[in-house]
Amino acid sequence: MDVNLVLRSTRVITPEGTRPASIAVSGETIAAVLPYDAEVPAGARLEDVGDDVVLPGLVDTHVHVNDPGRTEWEGFWTATRAAAAGGITTLLDMPLNSLPPTTTVGNLRVKQDVARAKAHVDVGFWGGALPDNVKDLRPLHDAGVYGFKCFLSPSGVDEFPSLDQEQLATSLAEISGFDGLMIVHAEDPHHLDAAPQRSGGAYADFLASRPRDAENTAIENLIAQARRLDARVHVLHLSSSDALPLLAAAKAEGVKVTVESCPHFLTLTAEEIPDGATEFKCCPPIREAVNQDALWQGLADGTIDCIVSDHSPSTADLKTPDFASAWGGISSLQLGLPAIWTEARRRGFDLTDVVRWMSEGPARLAGLTRKGAIEAGRDADFAVVDPDATFTVDPAELQHRNRITAYAGRTLSGVVTSTWLRGERIADRGTLAEPSGRLLERTN
Numbered sequence: 460m461d462v463n464l465v466l467r468s469t470r471v472i473t474p475e476g477t478r479p480a481s482i483a484v485s486g487e488t489i490a491a492v493l494p495y496d497a498e499v500p501a502g503a504r505l506e507d508v509g510d511d512v513v514l515p516g517l518v519d520t521h522v523h524v525n526d527p528g529r530t531e532w533e534g535f536w537t538a539t540r541a542a543a544a545g546g547i548t549t550l551l552d553m554p555l556n557s558l559p560p561t562t563t564v565g566n567l568r569v570k571q572d573v574a575r576a577k578a579h580v581d582v583g584f585w586g587g588a589l590p591d592n593v594k595d596l597r598p599l600h601d602a603g604v605y606g607f608k609c610f611l612s613p614s615g616v617d618e619f620p621s622l623d624q625e626q627l628a629t630s631l632a633e634i635s636g637f638d639g640l641m642i643v644h645a646e647d648p649h650h651l652d653a654a655p656q657r658s659g660g661a662y663a664d665f666l667a668s669r670p671r672d673a674e675n676t677a678i679e680n681l682i683a684q685a686r687r688l689d690a691r692v693h694v695l696h697l698s699s700s701d702a703l704p705l706l707a708a709a710k711a712e713g714v715k716v717t718v719e720s721c722p723h724f725l726t727l728t729a730e731e732i733p734d735g736a737t738e739f740k741c742c743p744p745i746r747e748a749v750n751q752d753a754l755w756q757g758l759a760d761g762t763i764d765c766i767v768s769d770h771s772p773s774t775a776d777l778k779t780p781d782f783a784s785a786w787g788g789i790s791s792l793q794l795g796l797p798a799i800w801t802e803a804r805r806r807g808f809d810l811t812d813v814v815r816w817m818s819e820g821p822a823r824l825a826g827l828t829r830k831g832a833i834e835a836g837r838d839a840d841f842a843v844v845d846p847d848a849t850f851t852v853d854p855a856e857l858q859h860r861n862r863i864t865a866y867a868g869r870t871l872s873g874v875v876t877s878t879w880l881r882g883e884r885i886a887d888r889g890t891l892a893e894p895s896g897r898l899l900e901r902t903n
Contacts, residue, residue, distance in 0.1 A: 460485035462500040464882055466841060469495065470512040472814050473833045482513065484839040487881035491835050508843050511876055514814050515833045516548025516840030517796060518821040520605075521695065521719065521767035523788070524550075527573045528558025533772045533860050538792060539579035539896055541770075541858035543886040545793040546842030546875040548580050549822075549830050549899070554587035554608050555619040556771070562587040562619075563595045564602045571898050578896030579885060581840075583825065588630040588641065590620055596633050603900025605825045606640030606693070611677050612648040615742075615787065621648070628684055635690035640824075642693040645677035646743055658783040660735035665782035669744045674699035682709045682716060691715040693824060696769045698724050698743035700753030707762045717764045717824055720754055722798040723789045725766065727865060737778045737785035739865045741771065755806055758816060765820030768795045772861050790859050794852060796842070797871035804872065810846060826903045839882040848874040858891070 464484040471480040471492065479495035483503070499505045519542065525532040542550050552570070554561035561567050561584055574582050586604035588596060596607060609630065610621040622630060634641050650673035657664040678694055682705060685692040694706065697720045709716050723741060728748040732739045739745060757763040771788025779785045791798065800813055822831025829838045851870045854862040878886040885892045 460490045462490055462503045464839070465499050465503050465505045466513060466879070467495065467505060467507045468513045468843070469510050471833060472512065472514050472811055477811060482833060484882045487839055489833060489835055489837050489839050492833060508876070512810055512844050512846055513833065514546065514810065514842045514844060515818045515831055515837070516842050516878065516880065517546050517817045518549045518825070518827060518830050519547050519767050519770070519792065519795070520551040520765070520821040520825050521721070521769045522550045522552055522792060523556045523771045524552045525556045525772070527569065529556055531774055531860070532556065535574040535577035535582070536894070537858060537860040538770070539577065539582065539894070540891050541793040543579045543878050543891055544858050544875065544889060546796050546844065546878050547792065548840035548842070548878060548880050549583070549827060550580060551583045551585055551605055551825060554585050555614055555616055558618065560587050560619050561585065561604065562589055562592050564598045567599060567602055567604065575898055577894055578898065579891060579894045580880060580896045581899050582896055583899035583901070585642065587619060588622065588634070590622060590626045593630055593633050596630065596639070597637060600637055600639050603902070605901045606642050607634055608642045608644070608695075610644040612644070612646045612651055612673070614644070624680060628688070631684055631688050631690045631692070635688050638691065640691045640693060642695055643681055644695050645681055646673040647676040647680070650676055656783065658781055660780045660782060662729065662732045662734055662736070662739070662782060665740065666729055666744050666746070668783075669742060671699035671701050671746070674743055675702045675705070678702045679705055682706070682714055685716055686714045689715070694718045696721050696724070696743065697754070697763060698746055700750045700757065703753060703757045703762050707760070710762065718762060719765045719767050720758070720763050721767060721769045722791050722795045723865060725751060725754055726798045726802045735780040737780060737782055738863050739789070740782055740785050740787045741769070741789045742787040765824060766795070766799055766816040767821055768792050772859055772863070774861055775863055778863055789865050790861070790863055791866065792859065793857055794864065794866050794871070796844070796875065797850075797873035798866060800846065800873040801871045826901060827899070828903070839879060841879040842875055843877040843879070845874045845876055846872065848872070850874060856889070
């Protein structure tokens with residue numbers, strides 16, 4: 460292979476560990492990971508990043524881009540710029556909050572047409588499973604979606620209704636027939652209906668309205684369905700640590716279940732959320748510090764497979780001071796890596812753990828075999844990070860369309876100095892290149 464680029468660092472994170480290395484790139488692909496002082500091939504450009512750490516580009520499999528239809532909330536141009544600025548080189552777009560939702564092949568094509576010229580990073584798509592679209596699931600799978608999202612409780616938008624247990628079984632049976640993946644917003648509607656519902660700005664009231672039992676019961680029922688149907692399922696945005704023993708036992712038994720959590724559950728706590736601060740509202744909710752400690756233990760022991768953003772933005776007017784009526788979603792696409800690294804380092808983890816959770820794990824979940832690691836044959840996707848540099852989050856410096864963030868004013872460690880997509884630098888200390896991302900389709 461003709462090498463045209465060598466990216467050199469004293470700290471490169473590879474599947475074999477962190478070491479000084481020179482990464483030889485041929486076109487869009489990693490040709491080899493060479494010793495640090497390897498001779499640069501004739502005609503190749505050397506980029507030496509010194510002691511900055513080179514990570515595989517992050518993979519975020521849980522992003523609400525909301526384009527088309529609610530583009531005033533976000534959009535492919537702004538979302539993928541934020542991703543690139545944050546070291547993310549691949550994202551998967553959720554099927555709802557856009558109009559139309561990704562629930563038919565025709566709707567998928569609409570989304571792809573909108574995204575194609577705007578993507579600064581590589582973009583793939585999830586399909587949606589609704590009560591009335593079972594006939595569309597196989598065609599969507601054949602068209603290249605990475606799996607299917609469903610809700611077990613109201614989604615918040617009328618065009619994406621939830622599934623009851625019978626409808627879930629029907630969709631799961633269809634999807635398992637072609638070895639597809641169902642990704643599930645797991646909160647039980649009966650527990651939600653029974654919980655106290657109070658309007659106003661008190662975060663404690665909102666937290667009480669989304670009890671842990673709603674997650675625990677929904678996850679227990681999902682595991683039972685997956686076991687019975689031998690189906691592949693993935694639990695989205697795990698918030699309740701009480702469900703971890705259920706999930707660990709199911710995995711040990713051989714049930715095909717995987718789990719994600721999100722930066723806000725792992726770095727923010729209920730105790731610190733001021734009343735009326737609905738930039739912290741999400742569903743399921745941010746819970747107490749003791750719950751967060753248990754989630755980190757779930758990461759350490761492998762019960763939780765990956766960390767993804769659940770970037771769910773909205774316009775500022777929808778973030779009213781009333782927790783009951785405010786839009787539920789946290790914008791963190793650009794900040795996930797430093798938020799997690801800041802907390803992970805405090806808890807004794809290192810960047811190899813962060814790579815496992817935020818690059819390798821999401822890539823494995825989606826079957827993105829060319830992403831998620833620095834090794835020969837993978838796409839030349841890199842995030843270059845100064846892990847010791849700190850910054851204070853200024854919403855004005857974010858690339859998101861609506862610069863509302865629960866992280867405003869927080870001091871975080873880990874500055875992304877550059878991001879590389881298939882051998883080309885797409886972000887350089889906050890300066891973004893023109894869009895060069897590609898639309899991805901599942902091939903396995």
